[in-house]
Amino acid sequence: MNHKIVASLDITDEKKLISIAEEISNSVFAIKINWPTILSLGKSIIGKLSMFSKVICDLKIADIPNTNRLIIEQISKENPWAVIGHLFPGPDSMKSLVDNSGEIKIIGVASMSNPGSNVYLNPNFENLVSDAITLGCYGIVAPGNDYELLGKISRAKGPLKIFSPGVGAQGGGYKKAISSGSDYVIIGRSIYENPEPLKYIMNLEGEN
Amino acid sequence: MNHKIVASLDITDEKKLISIAEEISNSVFAIKINWPTILSLGKSIIGKLSMFSKVICDLKIADIPNTNRLIIEQISKENPWAVIGHLFPGPDSMKSLVDNSGEIKIIGVASMSNPGSNVYLNPNFENLVSDAITLGCYGIVAPGNDYELLGKISRAKGPLKIFSPGVGAQGGGYKKAISSGSDYVIIGRSIYENPEPLKYIMNLEGEN
Numbered sequence: 001m002n003h004k005i006v007a008s009l010d011i012t013d014e015k016k017l018i019s020i021a022e023e024i025s026n027s028v029f030a031i032k033i034n035w036p037t038i039l040s041l042g043k044s045i046i047g048k049l050s051m052f053s054k055v056i057c058d059l060k061i062a063d064i065p066n067t068n069r070l071i072i073e074q075i076s077k078e079n080p081w082a083v084i085g086h087l088f089p090g091p092d093s094m095k096s097l098v099d100n101s102g103e104i105k106i107i108g109v110a111s112m113s114n115p116g117s118n119v120y121l122n123p124n125f126e127n128l129v130s131d132a133i134t135l136g137c138y139g140i141v142a143p144g145n146d147y148e149l150l151g152k153i154s155r156a157k158g159p160l161k162i163f164s165p166g167v168g169a170q171g172g173g174y175k176k177a178i179s180s181g182s183d184y185v186i187i188g189r190s191i192y193e194n195p196e197p198l199k200y201i202m203n204l205e206g207e208n
Numbered sequence: 209m210n211h212k213i214v215a216s217l218d219i220t221d222e223k224k225l226i227s228i229a230e231e232i233s234n235s236v237f238a239i240k241i242n243w244p245t246i247l248s249l250g251k252s253i254i255g256k257l258s259m260f261s262k263v264i265c266d267l268k269i270a271d272i273p274n275t276n277r278l279i280i281e282q283i284s285k286e287n288p289w290a291v292i293g294h295l296f297p298g299p300d301s302m303k304s305l306v307d308n309s310g311e312i313k314i315i316g317v318a319s320m321s322n323p324g325s326n327v328y329l330n331p332n333f334e335n336l337v338s339d340a341i342t343l344g345c346y347g348i349v350a351p352g353n354d355y356e357l358l359g360k361i362s363r364a365k366g367p368l369k370i371f372s373p374g375v376g377a378q379g380g381g382y383k384k385a386i387s388s389g390s391d392y393v394i395i396g397r398s399i400y401e402n403p404e405p406l407k408y409i410m411n412l413e414g415e416n
Contacts, residue, residue, distance in 0.1 A: 010278065034271070036278035043247050062270040062294055063242070064322040064373075070218065070244035086270055088296050090324015114272040116298015120332055127328075165272075 004178060005201060006056060006163060008032040008188035012040035020197055021049055027201050029184055030054035030081060046078035054081035056163075060109065061085035065096035072100045082107055084141060084163075087128040088121065091135060098136050105138035110153055113143040113166030125153055133158040139183075141165065145172030147180040154181025169193075174204050212386060213409060214264060214371060216240040216396035220248035228405055229257055235409050237392055238262035238289060254286035262289035264371075268317065269293035273304035280308045290315055292349060292371075295336040296329065299343060306344050313346035318361055321351040321374030333361055341366045347391075349373065353380030355388040362389025377401075382412050 005028045011017040021031055031053045037045060038057075049055045057080045061071055068085065075083055082105035085097045098106050110128045111121050121128070125142075132140050137160060142153040144164030154162060164182035166172040168190030177185050187204075194200045213236045219225040229239055239261045245253060246265075257263045265288045269279055276293065283291055290313035293305045306314050318336045319329050329336070333350075340348050345368060350361040352372030362370060372390035374380040376398030385393050395412075402408045 010275070012282070034275055034278075035267075035269075036275070036282050039246075039251050039279070039282040042250055058271075059243075060270045061243075062268045062296075063266075064320055065324075067218070067242055067244070070242075071247070074220070074244050074247040086294075086296075088328040089320060090322055090327045090329070092322050092324035094324075112272055112297060114298055114300050116273075116300035119298045120296045120328075120335075121298070124328055 003029050004182075004184055005204065006030045006032050006184050006186045007191050007201075008034070008058070008165070008186050009192050010034055010036060010188055011192055012036055014041050014045065017041070017045070018048065020192055021053060023198050024191070024201055025053040027198060028053070030056050032056040032058050032186060034058045043075065043078050046075070046080050050079050050081070056080065056082045056084065056107070058084045061097060062089050063093065064089070065092050068093050068096040069100045072097055072104070076102055076104060080104060082138065084109065087131050088124070091131050094131060094135050094137070107139040107141060107163055108132040108137045109141040111143050111146070111149055112141065113145050113170050113172070117143065122149060125149065126156060129153055129156045129160070132160055139163050142182070143172070144177035144182055144185055145170050147176055150177065150180040150182065157181075211237050212390075212392055213412065214238045214240050214392050214394045215399050215405075215409075216242070216266070216373070216394050217400050218242055218244060218396055219400055220244055222249050222253065225249070225253070226256065228400055229261060231406050232399070232409055233261040235406060236261070238264050240264040240266050240394060242266045251283065251286050254283070254288050258287045258289070264288065264290045264292065264315070266292045269305060270297050271301065272297070273300050276301050276304040277308045280305055280312070284310055284312060288312060290346065292317065295339050296332075299339050302339060302343050302345070315347040315349060315371055316340040316345045317349040319351050319354070319357055320349065321353050321378050321380070325351065330357060333357065334364060337361055337364045337368070340368055347371050350390070351380070352385035352390055352393055353378050355384055358385065358388040358390065365389075
């Protein structure tokens with residue numbers, strides 16, 4: 001198993017999703033899905049995938065405390081391993097997610113892999129990471145295609161685990177992200193658009 | 209019809225939701241639903257409600273451009289009137305929502321009704337509103353329980369329509385929100401937890 005890869009399977013075809021998930025589940029740390037998959041297949045897909053893999057629901061939850069609580073309560077029924085939520089709506093919103101998450105781990109967002117992340121998120125990364133530590137998050141999202149920022153977040157992370165998107169189709173390199181501080185590297189299109197997803201993952205493992 | 213009320217029906221019981229929606233649909237501007245409802249009842253509930261009311265999907269979408277596009281594509285199939293997305297992830301993320309929204313109106317978030325909104329969102333409200341105008345949003349979310357901030361956003365809004373949560377259970381007053389600059393006032397628990405929702409709405413209309 002490659003303990004450092006999170007496979008982001010942004011697929012809306014259930015057969016294809018389950019097929020790839022089954023093929024790679026023993027070779028990755030976790031499988032991540034997002035709203036497009038849940039909207040297309042219903043939230044029960046979380047439970048189906050969690051039968052054979054840790055599942056991270058990348059929901060980027062970003063609402064007021066009461067609504068955050070209602071969302072995590074709905075998602076909890078499907079037993080994901082972790083859920084991703086934003087920190088920028090404020091500490092009260094993130095506190096509501098953590099307090100209502102039960103056994104589910106909460107991963108906060110310090111920065112994303114898009115260029116626009118430089119405008120509002122990145123200038124606040126130190127406070128966002130600090131909030132995540134204080135509020136009891138398990139991990140933090142930091143970009144795997146911005147090694148300088150990733151390094152800074154790595155030095156500020158305390159006990160948090162770093163999950164890094166932006167590797168593969170978005171330009172980041174797997175080894176470079178790891179050496180810059182990522183604990184887990186999120187890879188999407190390079191896995192699920194690859195005709196041989198398992199072989200691609202095994203090759204990365206060899207590189208590590 | 210009260211042209212200024214958006215009823216936020218955060219209900220996960222389909223019978224109760226449809227029943228209240230049918231009762232009030234001719235007396236409000238639009239009905240707003242959020243993730244807990246969609247997670248519980250499936251996205252088809254959007255289409256069901258849109259048969260007799262404008263539907264605003266309050267999804268607070270906050271992801272990278274490619275994922276934002278995939279989310280709005282899934283939601284578009286159900287013909288909502290408008291979708292709410294965050295501006296904080298950066299102009300490229302909001303641009304992707306607007307560019308892929310077709311006939312659906314996009315409402316950006318300048319500020320929310322929770323106290324934590326003061327930490328990261330509110331200090332950036334001028335730039336967030338400016339982004340919303342530049343990128344072609346239809347409206348902006350600004351709190352109906354912070355009249356000073358609402359007034360400031362109202363003076364900066366340009367052609368945007370202001371949608372204000374925070375009225376009712378969260379402390380804001382309907383008339384005061386309108387006089388501070390709200391074009392539409394979002395009311396949730398005070399409507400759907402009321403034994404007589406329509407009467408409550410009619411009384412507000414009388415006040416206006």
